Amino acid sequence: MIDELDRAILRELQKDARQTNRDLAAAVGVAPSTSLERVRALRERGVVRGYRADVDLDAIGRHVQAMIAVRIRPPSRRNIESFREWVSRLSETVGVFVTSGSRDFLIHIAVADTDGLYAFVIDRLTQRPEVADVETSVVYEHRRAVPVDPIRERRSEGREPNQGRTG
Amino acid sequence: MIDELDRAILRELQKDARQTNRDLAAAVGVAPSTSLERVRALRERGVVRGYRADVDLDAIGRHVQAMIAVRIRPPSRRNIESFREWVSRLSETVGVFVTSGSRDFLIHIAVADTDGLYAFVIDRLTQRPEVADVETSVVYEHRRAVPVDPIRERRSEGREPNQGRTG
DNA sequence: AAGATCTGCCGAATTTTATTCGGGGCAAAG
DNA sequence: CTTTGCCCCGAATAAAATTCGGCAGATCTT
Numbered sequence: 001m002i003d004e005l006d007r008a009i010l011r012e013l014q015k016d017a018r019q020t021n022r023d024l025a026a027a028v029g030v031a032p033s034t035s036l037e038r039v040r041a042l043r044e045r046g047v048v049r050g051y052r053a054d055v056d057l058d059a060i061g062r063h064v065q066a067m068i069a070v071r072i073r074p075p076s077r078r079n080i081e082s083f084r085e086w087v088s089r090l091s092e093t094v095g096v097f098v099t100s101g102s103r104d105f106l107i108h109i110a111v112a113d114t115d116g117l118y119a120f121v122i123d124r125l126t127q128r129p130e131v132a133d134v135e136t137s138v139v140y141e142h143r144r145a146v147p148v149d150p151i152r153e154r155r156s157e158g159r160e161p162n163q164g165r166t167g
Numbered sequence: 168m169i170d171e172l173d174r175a176i177l178r179e180l181q182k183d184a185r186q187t188n189r190d191l192a193a194a195v196g197v198a199p200s201t202s203l204e205r206v207r208a209l210r211e212r213g214v215v216r217g218y219r220a221d222v223d224l225d226a227i228g229r230h231v232q233a234m235i236a237v238r239i240r241p242p243s244r245r246n247i248e249s250f251r252e253w254v255s256r257l258s259e260t261v262g263v264f265v266t267s268g269s270r271d272f273l274i275h276i277a278v279a280d281t282d283g284l285y286a287f288v289i290d291r292l293t294q295r296p297e298v299a300d301v302e303t304s305v306v307y308e309h310r311r312a313v314p315v316d317p318i319r320e321r322r323s324e325g326r327e328p329n330q331g332r333t334g
Numbered sequence: 335a336a337g338a339t340c341t342g343c344c345g346a347a348t349t350t351t352a353t354t355c356g357g358g359g360c361a362a363a364g
Numbered sequence: 365c366t367t368t369g370c371c372c373c374g375a376a377t378a379a380a381a382t383t384c385g386g387c388a389g390a391t392c393t394t
Contacts, residue, residue, distance in 0.1 A: 002227055010227070013220035017184055020351060020381095031373050036353070049221040053180035055315070059214040060169055060177070062318055067264055067273055084310075091316040097234055097275075101304035106234060106273075108264075112318045137268035143251075148222070149258040151229055151279045187380060198344050203382070205342095 002047065005030065009038055010048070010148045017051040057094070062110035064117050065094070065139035069103040070125065073132035080104060083130055092120050103135070108142075169214065172197065176205055177215070177315045184218040224261070229277035231284050232261070232306035236270040237292065240299035247271060250297055259287050270302070275309075 008028040012019065019027075025035040042048045057065065072079050080098065087107055088096050095108040111117050117136070125131050175195040179186065186194075192202040209215045224232065239246050247265065254274055255263050262275040278284050284303070292298050 010220065010222055014222070015217075017218035017220045021353090022351070032351090033353080033355090033374075034372055037372090045226070046223055047226040049223050050182075051184035051218055052221055052311075053177065053184045054216040054219055055177055055181070056213055056216050057314060059212065060315065062314065067266055084308075088310050088312060090312075091314070091318065093312045094314050095312060096308075096310045097306050098308040099234060099304040099306055101302070103304070106304075110314055110318075116318060135268070137266040137270070137273075139264050139266055141251075141263075141265040143255050143263045144219075145255060145257075145260045145262060147224060147229065147258070147261050147277055148227065151258065151277075151283060188382090189380070199380090200345070200382080200384090201343050 006038060006042060006047070007148050007150070009035060009042065013039075013048065013051075014148065057110045061112055064113055065108070065110045065142060066117050066120075067137045067139055068105075068107040068109060068121065068125070069135040069137075070105040070107060070131055071102070071133035072104045072130050074130075075104050079130040083128060086128070090120075090124060092116070092124070103133075108139070173205060173209060173214070174315050174317070176202060176209065180206070180215065180218075181315065224277045228279055231280055232275070232277045232309060233284050233287075234304045234306055235272075235274040235276060235288065235292070236302040236304075237272040237274060237298055238269070238300035239271045239297050241297075242271050246297040250295060253295070257287075257291060259283070259291070270300075275306070 005028060009024065012024050012027050021036050021039070022032050024039070025032040028035060030038075039048070070083075072083055083105065084096060084098060087093055087105070090109075092109040092111050093107060094110050097106040097108075098104065099106055109117070109120060111120060117138075121134055121136055125134055172195060176191065179191050179194050188203050188206070189199050191206070192199040195202060197205075206215070237250075239250055250272065251263060251265060254260055254272070257276075259276040259278050260274060261277050264273040264275075265271065266273055276284075276287060278287060284305075288301055288303055292301055
């Protein structure tokens with residue numbers, strides 16, 4: 001389903017999703033028309049959901065990031081989904097993880113300063129009656145990785161990419 | 168520093184970082200040459216760090232995601248930085264948060280299945296002597312948000328964008 | 335208040351890139 | 365050994381990015 005050429009393309013598009021198709025083709029070692037077709041297929045199959053700018057939160061005035069663990073009581077579907085929708089829409093929210101374990105949500109937020117962090121917790125979160133418990137951790141650093149490598153790939157029946165002629 | 172036009176551009180580039188500059192210009196209501204210049208400036212100033220493809224982890228065979236809280240003992244700079252570098256490079260790792268609070272790291276991973284999750288914890292993490300405590304939470308869902316809106320903006324001396332002539 | 339100056343926007347011309355499409359090689363199937 | 369299918373390639377066309385001279389409005393200067 002996903003061959004080595006696809007993976008190479010995904011790696012490149014993680015590094016720079018806006019590089020020209022010519023550069024992409026050169027980087028992965030195929031003709032531009034080939035990489036164009038592969039990228040189109042990856043999008044159509046939903047492997048690539050889209051392309052996003054990577055914005056420096058500090059540069060747009062959000063100098064403080066935090067991860068907030070929240071417990072919902074009772075953790076009914078109704079409460080979970082309702083809270084998820086609500087928190088996703090807050091302007092402070094950068095990401096939302098719905099989790100198992102002792103906490104139901106991990107909310108990644110970015111705010112202007114520590115006052116903003118405090119205000120988020122005591123003004124926003126505690127507004128919600130289903131929020132039973134909150135634990136805040138300041139995020140000192142956040143790094144993203146490039147998850148494209150094959151993970152203990154189960155042997156698939158798919159063909160490897162045809163190398164064809166090279167001239 | 169960041170005016171409303173910049174913010175509109177950032178919002179658009181969150182929706183689709185690969186839309187053509189013409190479309191971007193139309194979406195934010197300026198000429199293509201103007202939006203091109205703005206985007207170039209945003210990149211040069213470091214507001215936009217780059218552009219990344221949004222890859223569906225499930226579609227590339229990583230069916231299980233988890234958030235793993237790790238405590239490092241002793242939490243010395245040496246141990247923290249060494250662990251951060253090491254964990255960032257693992258193929259399972261999607262993101263790494265360095266945090267305050269009772270845990271020093273939050274590691275977002277994506278693996279093939281629950282076996283892979285178990286293996287990550289007992290084979291990888293416990294290999295490291297500085298890892299004192301590990302707590303795993305399965306991630307049922309992960310949503311990203313679009314953090315571009317102004318957050319309690321301090322009044323800055325920057326000029327608002329000149330609207331100029333419209334014809 | 336009037337002129338000078340600066341900033342940012344515009345639009346046409348040029349350069350670069352994306353996109354399309356017919357054809358060929360390799361591999362598996364018959 | 366022939367057929368079939370898949371993937372890749374490269375040239376031609378269409379579309380987009382990029383450059384740049386010039387203008388409008390705001391601010392500064394005198």
